[in-house]
Amino acid sequence: MALLNIIKYTHPAITDEEGDKIVMPIQAETIVCPECHGGGSHFRRDLDENRLVESMEEDGDEDGLEAYHRGGFSQTCTECKGRNVIQEVNWKEFAKKYPKEQRKINAWHRDEDEDMAYSQSERAFCGGGY
Numbered sequence: 092m093a094l095l096n097i098i099k100y101t102h103p104a105i106t107d108e109e110g111d112k113i114v115m116p117i118q119a120e121t122i123v124c125p126e127c128h129g130g131g132s133h134f135r136r137d138l139d140e141n142r143l144v145e146s147m148e149e150d151g152d153e154d155g156l157e158a159y160h161r162g163g164f165s166q167t168c169t170e171c172k173g174r175n176v177i178q179e180v181n182w183k184e185f186a187k188k189y190p191k192e193q194r195k196i197n198a199w200h201r202d203e204d205e206d207m208a209y210s211q212s213e214r215a216f217c218g219g220g221y
Contacts, residue, residue, distance in 0.1 A: 101115070
């Protein structure tokens, strides 16, 4: 069962005239961290991106694979900071209370997605292949 509470929420799209972040109190619920599934840690992203486990499997590195399965390549969860739970904003409540800010956040995410798509197409065109 999720617990409801009030958190202080900020977003890069919501700033004052000087560019300082604005803090908005909003209803949130405590949920199990979706990143580590409540475990408090996860496999290191930098190693995952470099295909470390696949490489160890291909090379027959039994010691490395055993260390991996024991959590030897794990790190404290980057999302929950090891607390096993996070505060998830109640977005319906947020949209009702802060409609103008919700539109700014949506526009910010659209811009971020467009930038990411452009970067990926540019890398593919230039031979980056990913």
